[in-house]
Amino acid sequence: MLYNNIVMNSSIEATRLDAAFLALADPTRRAILARLAHGEETVMQLAEPFAMTQPAISRHLKVLENAGLIVRRIEGTKRPCRLSNAGIEAVDRWLAMLREALVQNYDRLDSVLADMVENGEDLK
Amino acid sequence: MLYNNIVMNSSIEATRLDAAFLALADPTRRAILARLAHGEETVMQLAEPFAMTQPAISRHLKVLENAGLIVRRIEGTKRPCRLSNAGIEAVDRWLAMLREALVQNYDRLDSVLADMVENGEDLK
DNA sequence: GTTGACTATAACTGATATGTTATATAACAA
DNA sequence: TTGTTATATAACATATCAGTTATAGTCAAC
Numbered sequence: 001m002l003y004n005n006i007v008m009n010s011s012i013e014a015t016r017l018d019a020a021f022l023a024l025a026d027p028t029r030r031a032i033l034a035r036l037a038h039g040e041e042t043v044m045q046l047a048e049p050f051a052m053t054q055p056a057i058s059r060h061l062k063v064l065e066n067a068g069l070i071v072r073r074i075e076g077t078k079r080p081c082r083l084s085n086a087g088i089e090a091v092d093r094w095l096a097m098l099r100e101a102l103v104q105n106y107d108r109l110d111s112v113l114a115d116m117v118e119n120g121e122d123l124k
Numbered sequence: 125m126l127y128n129n130i131v132m133n134s135s136i137e138a139t140r141l142d143a144a145f146l147a148l149a150d151p152t153r154r155a156i157l158a159r160l161a162h163g164e165e166t167v168m169q170l171a172e173p174f175a176m177t178q179p180a181i182s183r184h185l186k187v188l189e190n191a192g193l194i195v196r197r198i199e200g201t202k203r204p205c206r207l208s209n210a211g212i213e214a215v216d217r218w219l220a221m222l223r224e225a226l227v228q229n230y231d232r233l234d235s236v237l238a239d240m241v242e243n244g245e246d247l248k
Numbered sequence: 249g250t251t252g253a254c255t256a257t258a259a260c261t262g263a264t265a266t267g268t269t270a271t272a273t274a275a276c277a278a
Numbered sequence: 279t280t281g282t283t284a285t286a287t288a289a290c291a292t293a294t295c296a297g298t299t300a301t302a303g304t305c306a307a308c
Contacts, residue, residue: 021149025142026296030218037225043255056297058256063295077254077305085226088219094154095212095219101161102209150266167285180267182286187265201275201284 016068017094020087023067028052029060033069033083040082140192141218144211147191152176153184157193157207164206 023029032046047057061081064070068086072079147153156170171181185205188194192210196203 017154018149018151021145022295025145025149027142028296030141033222037221039229044253052296053298054255055257055299059296062256079255083222083226083229088222088226091219092223095215097161098157098207098212099216102207102212105163105207106209146265152266168283176266177268178285179269179287183266186286203285 016090019063019067020069020091023063023069023087024091026060026063029064032057032060032064036070036081036083040080042078042080046081140214143187143191144193144215147187147193147211148215150184150187153188156181156184156188160194160205160207164204166202166204170205 024033028050031050035041035046035049043054043057043061046061047054050057061070061072064081064087065072068084068090069088070081071084072081148157152174155174159165159170159173167182167185168178170185171178174181185194185196188205188211189196192208192214193212194205195208196205
């Protein structure tokens with residue numbers, strides 16, 4: 001596992017991204033985020049539409065918080081949650097690299113095809 | 125688990141996203157994608173920099189392929205891999221919703237602050 | 249101060265993920 | 279044919295995840 005840390009760009013950043021992507025990999029957690037997109041909600045409000053117990057939701061929220069995807073404030077006995085941009089920004093920064101590579105690959109293919117057309121080559 | 129399928133938007137799409145986000149949650153797989161951003165590589169070429177056996181890499185590649193993040197062609201006994209946009213597009217579509225919500229929340233906070241300044245309220 | 253609502257945590261279970269070694273398959277090379 | 283290279287798959291061990299129930303802590307309301 002030593003060399004791996006050299007290959008992958010620094011285990012600290014990697015841990016952040018691991019947490020964010022892992023948090024997003026669960027449909028319940030994505031549904032929670034979609035819900036929070038409409039505004040702040042408490043734990044019980046978030047739990048209500050799911051066929052799941054409150055402790056399960058609490059843990060999902062913890063995962064989302066650790067991933068920097070939500071933040072919570074204290075309001076009496078309630079803990080209203082709202083979206084945070086830290087997590088999504090980390091994800092976006094990483095995805096930007098992939099998107100750029102895909103565009104470049106596409107352009108490369110594009111120019112290859114253009115060359116073939118110019119030279120009257122058979123595209124089939 | 126029945127109601128959950130109603131809350132989360134359709135289990136088919138969810139499965140796609142699950143696969144893509146789960147694939148991205150592993151640092152080894154992200155490193156493989158980063159490598160492929162520079163162009164096509166075979167399984168052994170991809171395996172080389174990692175302190176991991178070839179079967180492990182083969183399975184990571186299968187996960188990436190199922191998530192629509194890479195595609196493979198056959199070239200003799202080799203299986204060169206390259207990036208695919210299907211996976212990242214699915215991810216991007218979903219993240220767009222979150223990004224938009226974050227911008228709206230930010231604007232909302234912005235206008236609240238602006239109001240407070242107008243009314244000479246104490247921002248601290 | 250007692251009660252009830254909101255939330256978090258611990259302990260446990262079953263499912264899934266990630267790695268290993270051993271082995272199979274297929275193409276190439278001699 | 280025989281050996282070698284490239285890759286995939288099976289069988290297994292271990293770790294982690296996602297849910298459960300039971301319980302504890304905190305605040306509010308009466």
